[in-house]
Amino acid sequence: MASTAPRRRRRRRVPIGRILVIGLFLAFVLAPLYWVFITSIKPSDDYLAVPPIWFPGQPTLVHYTAALFAYRGLQGLVNSLIISVSATVLSCLVGSLMAYSLARFNTGGQHLSFWVLSQRFLPPIAIILPLFLNYRLVGLQDTHIGMILAYTVFTLPVSVWMMFAYFRQMPRSLEEAALVDGCTRWTSFWRVAVPLAAPGVVAAAVFTFIACWTEFFFALILTSRNAFTLPTVFRAFLSFQGAQYGEASALAIVSLVPSIALGVLVQKHLVRGLTLGAIRG
Amino acid sequence: MADGVAIGSESASVPGRRLPSARRSDRRFKWLLVTPAVLLILAISIYPLLFSIWVAFVNFDFQIPGHAFIGLKNFDQVIVDPVARYSLLVTVGLTLSDVAVEFLLGLAVAMTLANTFRGRGILISIIIVPLFISPVVVGQAWALLLQRPFGPTNYLLGLLLGHDVTIGWLTQWPWNFLALILADVWQWTPFMFVILLAGLTAIPPHVFEAAELDGVGRWQVFWHITVPYLAPMMLLAVTFRLLDAIRLFDTIFIMTGGGPGTQTYSTSFYLYTIGFAQFHLSRATAGAWIFLVLTLIVIVFLVRRLLKPEAK
Numbered sequence: 001m002a003s004t005a006p007r008r009r010r011r012r013r014v015p016i017g018r019i020l021v022i023g024l025f026l027a028f029v030l031a032p033l034y035w036v037f038i039t040s041i042k043p044s045d046d047y048l049a050v051p052p053i054w055f056p057g058q059p060t061l062v063h064y065t066a067a068l069f070a071y072r073g074l075q076g077l078v079n080s081l082i083i084s085v086s087a088t089v090l091s092c093l094v095g096s097l098m099a100y101s102l103a104r105f106n107t108g109g110q111h112l113s114f115w116v117l118s119q120r121f122l123p124p125i126a127i128i129l130p131l132f133l134n135y136r137l138v139g140l141q142d143t144h145i146g147m148i149l150a151y152t153v154f155t156l157p158v159s160v161w162m163m164f165a166y167f168r169q170m171p172r173s174l175e176e177a178a179l180v181d182g183c184t185r186w187t188s189f190w191r192v193a194v195p196l197a198a199p200g201v202v203a204a205a206v207f208t209f210i211a212c213w214t215e216f217f218f219a220l221i222l223t224s225r226n227a228f229t230l231p232t233v234f235r236a237f238l239s240f241q242g243a244q245y246g247e248a249s250a251l252a253i254v255s256l257v258p259s260i261a262l263g264v265l266v267q268k269h270l271v272r273g274l275t276l277g278a279i280r281g
Numbered sequence: 282m283a284d285g286v287a288i289g290s291e292s293a294s295v296p297g298r299r300l301p302s303a304r305r306s307d308r309r310f311k312w313l314l315v316t317p318a319v320l321l322i323l324a325i326s327i328y329p330l331l332f333s334i335w336v337a338f339v340n341f342d343f344q345i346p347g348h349a350f351i352g353l354k355n356f357d358q359v360i361v362d363p364v365a366r367y368s369l370l371v372t373v374g375l376t377l378s379d380v381a382v383e384f385l386l387g388l389a390v391a392m393t394l395a396n397t398f399r400g401r402g403i404l405i406s407i408i409i410v411p412l413f414i415s416p417v418v419v420g421q422a423w424a425l426l427l428q429r430p431f432g433p434t435n436y437l438l439g440l441l442l443g444h445d446v447t448i449g450w451l452t453q454w455p456w457n458f459l460a461l462i463l464a465d466v467w468q469w470t471p472f473m474f475v476i477l478l479a480g481l482t483a484i485p486p487h488v489f490e491a492a493e494l495d496g497v498g499r500w501q502v503f504w505h506i507t508v509p510y511l512a513p514m515m516l517l518a519v520t521f522r523l524l525d526a527i528r529l530f531d532t533i534f535i536m537t538g539g540g541p542g543t544q545t546y547s548t549s550f551y552l553y554t555i556g557f558a559q560f561h562l563s564r565a566t567a568g569a570w571i572f573l574v575l576t577l578i579v580i581v582f583l584v585r586r587l588l589k590p591e592a593k
Contacts, residue, residue, distance in 0.1 A: 018393040022404065025390050029408055032422040032467065035433065039425060052433040094317045101314035105307065112315065119326055121524045121580055125549045126573040129556050129566045130329035130336060153325035156318055185310045214415035216531045217549075221557060231417040234535060245431055252418045263413030264406050271479045274412075274472060275517060279479055 033256075040064065040249035047245055063246030064254070071236050071244075072228075073251050079223075080230040082144055084212035087151035092205045094152070095159035096197075100189055102160070103167035104175075113164065120157035120276065128221050135222060142226045150218050155208040158276060162207065162269075165277030166200025167193065203269035210259045230255050337567040343560075355567035359555075364543050365568060368551035369575075375458070375547065376526040379465040384519060386466065387473025392507075395481040409475060411468045420535030423464040424451060457537050457545055464532045469525075473518050480514030481507070520583045527576060548572050 039047075041059040068074040098116070101107040108115075131150065132141070140146030170193065178188040194201065216231040223232060230251075237248040263270075271279050337355055339348040359365050390408065394401060411419065426432045427450035438446040450460045484507070492502050508515075530549040537545040539554065546554070552572065556565030 021389055021393045025386070026404070026407060028467065029411065029471075032419075032426050033410070035426050036422045047431055050436065052436055094321060097314040098318040101311045105311035107311045107315050112319075116318070116322070118580075119322060121576075122326070122330075123528055123549065123569070123573055123576050125528070125530075125552045126333070126569040127326055127329055129552075129562060129569055130333035131325065132557075133336065133341070133562065134329055134332065149321070149325055153321050156322060160318065185307060189314075210413055214413070214418075216415060216417045216534075217528075220534075221553075231415045234417050234421055237421070238535070238538065243431075245425060248421055249425060252421050255418050256414045259413040259415075260410055263409070267406060267409065270409060270412075270475055274475060275521065278517060279476065279514070 036249045036252050039245050040253050042246060044243075044246060047243065063250040066244075067233075067247040067250040067254070071233060071247055071251070073230070073233050073254065076228055076230040076233040077254065079144070079227055080213060083147045083151060083227070083229060084209050086144075086148045087155065087212050088205050088209040090148065090152045091155045091159045091208050092163075092201060095156055095204070096163050096194065096201060098156075099160045099163035100167050100193060103164050103170075104172065104193075113161075116157050116160050117276065119153070120161075124154075124217050128218060132221050141222060142224045142228075144227045146222055147219065147227050147229070150222060151212045151215065154215075154218065155211050158211060158273070159204045159208050161276035161278075162204040162272060163197065163200055165272060166197045166204075170196055200269075203266045203273060206262050206266045207269075207273040210263055213255075213259050333566045333570070336563055337570055339563060341563040341566075351563075355564045356571065358564050359568040359571060364546060365548075365551060367543070368546040368548045371546060372527060372529060372548045375461060375465075375529060376523060378462050379469070379526050380519060380522045382462065382466050383470045383473045383522060384515070386470045387518075388477050388515075390470070391474050391477040391481055394478060405478075409471045412471050412475075414468065416468060416531035417535055419464050419468045420532035423460060423467065423532075424536050427451060427460050427463075451537050452541055454541075454544060457541075460536060461532055461545065464536065465526070465529075469522060472522060476514055476518040476521075477511065480511045484510045516587055520587050523583065524576075524580065527579070 038053075038055065040063055041061065042053065042056040043058060043060050043062075046053045046056055068077070102113050135141040135146050140149070174196065175188045175192050178192045179185070183191065214231065215229070219229040219232045220235075223229065233251060234248065237244050237251075266273070338350060338352060340351050340355075341348050394404065424432075427434050429435060429447065429449055432450070434450065435446045435448055438448070448456050450456045488506055488510070489502065492506060497505075528549055529547040530553065533539060533545055533547055533550050534553075539546045539550050543551075548568075549572075552565045552568050555561050555568060
């Protein structure tokens with residue numbers, strides 16, 4: 001008790017300012033989420049009420065069914081799932097091979113790894129115009145395959161660099177032991193290195209998935225009626241000509257819940273994911 | 282802490298006891314591993330880039346076959362277009378405001394959460410949520426919050442100020458810019474926060490304890506201990522954010538549509554409009570190249586600064 005007393009006194013002196021900063025910031029973060037959620041379950045008649053209705057007396061799910069079926073949100077959702085999952089698998093598969101090679105053999109020196117990294121910082125507008133022209137030419141425009149390939153490449157810098165960071169910090173003694181025991185390089189990679197780096201691979205996969213799930217610009221240009229993803233469905237609500245506030249909100253909730261759930265799961269790896277492995281979280 | 286940024290230059294030497302033949306197969310193995318990724322990047326990113334050099338010098342039109350070579354005319358048309366230059370100004374202005382606000386706010390929040398206390402984990406989990414949301418959804422959410430007459434913002438401001446507020450947040454200068462900044466700040470302040478928090482918690486506590494024993498004031502501690510220790514993280518966070526903020530497109534597309542008129546055109550939005558609404562594909566490609574070169578200058582400048590502390 002004696003030792004905690006002075007610390008407690010010091011702690012009590014600081015807060016007011018801190019609580020204010022945190023409280024205001026928390027309100028700032030939560031306000032749009034709350035309003036979107038409330039709007040998504042609010043009957044249309046309550047939209048324009050003054051003062052605004054902060055919690056609807058009779059919540060409804062009609063906007064969700066409208067957003068999913070009348071506005072083809074469901075197809076967007078399914079397309080997004082197919083494209084994001086496939087691109088994630090492909091990106092992490094191809095990416096882990098490269099990351100391992102870079103980490104273990106320093107393949108291509110710094111040039112190769114920086115070349116991959118540089119892809120991350122290219123303005124998408126510079127890639128998308130010629131990609132669009134070529135996709136039209138070879139029939140990949142508005143196809144799932146086309147989107148999967150585009151997303152795989154656009155997430156490679158993240159997946160490669162994240163897994164690179166994990167492979168690099170792994171002791172190589174275990175793989176060497178496997179080699180001595182007669183494993184080939186390939187089996188020692190697949191059976192020893194990948195399982196050891198599993199947490200890193202999973203984290204990289206989640207970040208890749210979120211990047212695909214939330215991407216808009218490529219999808220806007222490379223898809224139209226067939227392979228359109230969930231974020232592009234929001235075009236239907238531009239400028240709210242029909243006042244579809246509820247539908248837009250319902251779709252927003254459908255889009256944000258899965259990626260937030262996944263993101264919070266890998267929170268521990270967040271710093272690494274955001275900085276492409278440059279900083280250990 | 283400063284582990285990353287520069288890649289490990291340690292060479293992955295093969296242990297001496299292994300045979301030369303194993304080494305040769307290692308060499309083949311390591312290049313085999315990078316091949317799929319390299320091929321994919323070449324096909325989907327590098328080839329289109331090279332292809333686009335050609336597109337920028339011809340008159341590319343789906344209707345007219347042949348694609349006549351017209352030299353620098355496409356570049357010329359972009360350069361003389363006042364909207365192009367204006368959009369660059371908008372991009373720079375919005376990027377700098379976004380990143381500055383996000384940095385200061387992120388730093389403030391990170392500093393208040395640097396010490397452990399009960400409930401801190403949950404607070405952090407809530408604060409980082411915007412990072413996992415599509416920018417389109419973020420734009421949509423802020424449009425809903427601000428939109429007249431539907432959003433509650435004007436009503437709340439009215440209560441606060443005691444008179445009716447009828448701001449057209451998405452259509453009226455300067456509020457439309459403020460709305461775009463708000464959405465960006467909402468989404469990306471957590472980015473700064475997370476990185477700066479990682480930097481703050483990595484500062485050894487005994488440094489602060491020593492300062493406290495010496496009776497150093499809080500501002501002095503901040504300027505002479507926190508800032509120098511945090512500098513590499515700050516540089517990294519700001520660099521990453523700047524390079525992403527330059528792209529600025531999604532929120533503009535959803536919230537203002539570039540309007541009113543061309544008032545909120547960012548460069549990406551301008552090029553998108555030229556290329557995909559007006560179908561001047563060649564002109565847009567030429568513009569994209571100009572933008573790419575400008576971006577590269579910024580990247581070289583920033584990344585060189587980023588790598589410098591590591592060289593010491």
